[in-house]
Amino acid sequence: MASSSICALLLLLAAFSCHCHAAAAAAYRRPRAIGVNYGNLGDDLPTAARSVKLLRKANAGAVKLYNADQRILHALAGTGIPVSVMVPNDIVPSLADSRAAARKWVDNNLKRHPRVRVRYLLVGNELLSYPALAASTWGKIVPAMKNLRHALHAIGLGRVKLGTPLAMDALAASYPPSAGAFREDIADPVMRPLLDFLNHTRSYYFVDAYPYFPWAANQKDISLDYALFEGNASSHYVDPATRLAYTNLLDQMLDACIAAMDKLGYGGVKLAISETGWPNAGDPGQAGANVRNAALYNRHLARRMHKKLGTPARPRSKMPAFVFALYNEDLKPGAGTERHWGMFYPNGTWVYQIDLTGRRTARSYPPLPPPDDQTGKLEWCVLAGGGKPLNETAVALALNYACGQGTGTCAAIQPGGACYEPNTLDAHASYAINAYWQQFKAKGGSCYFNGLAVKTNKDPSYLSCKFPSY
Numbered sequence: 001m002a003s004s005s006i007c008a009l010l011l012l013l014a015a016f017s018c019h020c021h022a023a024a025a026a027a028y029r030r031p032r033a034i035g036v037n038y039g040n041l042g043d044d045l046p047t048a049a050r051s052v053k054l055l056r057k058a059n060a061g062a063v064k065l066y067n068a069d070q071r072i073l074h075a076l077a078g079t080g081i082p083v084s085v086m087v088p089n090d091i092v093p094s095l096a097d098s099r100a101a102a103r104k105w106v107d108n109n110l111k112r113h114p115r116v117r118v119r120y121l122l123v124g125n126e127l128l129s130y131p132a133l134a135a136s137t138w139g140k141i142v143p144a145m146k147n148l149r150h151a152l153h154a155i156g157l158g159r160v161k162l163g164t165p166l167a168m169d170a171l172a173a174s175y176p177p178s179a180g181a182f183r184e185d186i187a188d189p190v191m192r193p194l195l196d197f198l199n200h201t202r203s204y205y206f207v208d209a210y211p212y213f214p215w216a217a218n219q220k221d222i223s224l225d226y227a228l229f230e231g232n233a234s235s236h237y238v239d240p241a242t243r244l245a246y247t248n249l250l251d252q253m254l255d256a257c258i259a260a261m262d263k264l265g266y267g268g269v270k271l272a273i274s275e276t277g278w279p280n281a282g283d284p285g286q287a288g289a290n291v292r293n294a295a296l297y298n299r300h301l302a303r304r305m306h307k308k309l310g311t312p313a314r315p316r317s318k319m320p321a322f323v324f325a326l327y328n329e330d331l332k333p334g335a336g337t338e339r340h341w342g343m344f345y346p347n348g349t350w351v352y353q354i355d356l357t358g359r360r361t362a363r364s365y366p367p368l369p370p371p372d373d374q375t376g377k378l379e380w381c382v383l384a385g386g387g388k389p390l391n392e393t394a395v396a397l398a399l400n401y402a403c404g405q406g407t408g409t410c411a412a413i414q415p416g417g418a419c420y421e422p423n424t425l426d427a428h429a430s431y432a433i434n435a436y437w438q439q440f441k442a443k444g445g446s447c448y449f450n451g452l453a454v455k456t457n458k459d460p461s462y463l464s465c466k467f468p469s470y
């Protein structure tokens, strides 16, 4: 009751302040909704102002930045959207070593935006995942937080919570959830003082938790449905130690963090999900990365947060959460999935619709595309290529070998056949390799051809040329 009346009061205040700034855009009725990570590692992304519109379109309850980008903060001023700002990894030690430096950082980056509603100040990003930073930075996280806390108090932002997002690799064990434990190298020297600070300031343990990764690494043992919050009673998992029943992989991961904190005596520290999400595309062969799964994951997440389900270890607990990410970011390095976490394409159109308040039911969304390219059961075997010039002699040998097996394997690439055009060695070889593999895979034929061939879930068919798949 108390919290809902405070909420009503805040809404009133928001409406009132908007009245004063009549020129400002219509009141942002802050929905209770999950937040969004606004990463901007792209060379083709919309302006900050347009991005704010898109955040509203998704009904984002908050936004999280990876720095203190002044243009973005400027665009967020007066919107009422709660903002989480991040201190870059490389300056954490200097802010720890000097209270004046912390003060200066806060003055330069936050003080000049009095109309930005700063909610969290995050000190570094996944710092404990970089052993190279162990000596220089790990021990500086809490001292930096303390200095920043003073600085925030000094400019009237004493209510801003400090934290530091950690990846799941802060844990040495996470399965079963009750076995959750921090890595030995960090448990005492780093986690204990950090948890003490978080507990003392009633802040959160911020975790970046992506069920996609453990699922992708272990598809034999983890069902996709369980990772996507679509599990049924038979896919539930019961922790043998606690007897708690899990219906999805994210809850397991979160409760492993709680168990790890508990083992150090800080089981009461609140949890916040600083990043989670599901990739909407990836490289050929990166299973499960598609629009359908991304939409299902994030929509279910929003819905669960709306219902305030908490986790089995902490039912009905309040847990701030931020989806990764606002955009597909083309400059992120790494596998194809890395560049495909967005709710929006860089041109500002939806990758898939989502209402982050979680109020919208699954059925009220337009139909999703089938679990196409990457997850589908269909597979093809084609010439690897990928832009590299191939050894023509070897390709020709592969083509001849493939066509020499079976019956009618290469009929479609004969003159007049549906796959004769384009009449190139590579195109014909791709067709032949696939045709061969489809006929012989069940008998042990492999998709290898001395490294020239690769499997894909993406249908290579074109025009009337159909690449078979059985």
Ligand SMILES: *[C@@H]1O[C@H](CO)[C@@H](O)[C@H](O)[C@H]1NC(C)=O
Pocket: 196, 199, 200, 265, 266, 268
């Ligand atoms: C955590 O904070 C609570 C409330 O301030 C306090 O009672 C408790 O002793 C703290 N826990 C530890 C392990 O310091």
Ligand SMILES: *[C@@H]1O[C@H](CO)[C@@H](O)[C@H](O)[C@H]1NC(C)=O
Pocket: 223, 224, 225, 226, 231, 232, 233, 234, 235
């Ligand atoms: C339950 O989910 C599992 C894993 O996704 C699936 O294999 C099984 O067929 C499902 N059972 C029912 C009754 O839907």
Ligand SMILES: *[C@@H]1O[C@H](CO)[C@@H](O)[C@H](O)[C@H]1NC(C)=O
Pocket: 345, 346, 347, 348, 349
């Ligand atoms: C936006 O980009 C996506 C992905 O490249 C594309 O499919 C879509 O057609 C584009 N929409 C517009 C309006 O340009």
Ligand SMILES: *[C@@H]1O[C@H](CO)[C@@H](O)[C@H](O)[C@H]1NC(C)=O
Pocket: 391, 392, 393, 394, 397
């Ligand atoms: C190309 O492939 C052929 C046949 O496998 C091989 O004999 C030859 O050495 C290869 N050439 C190069 C440059 O790798």
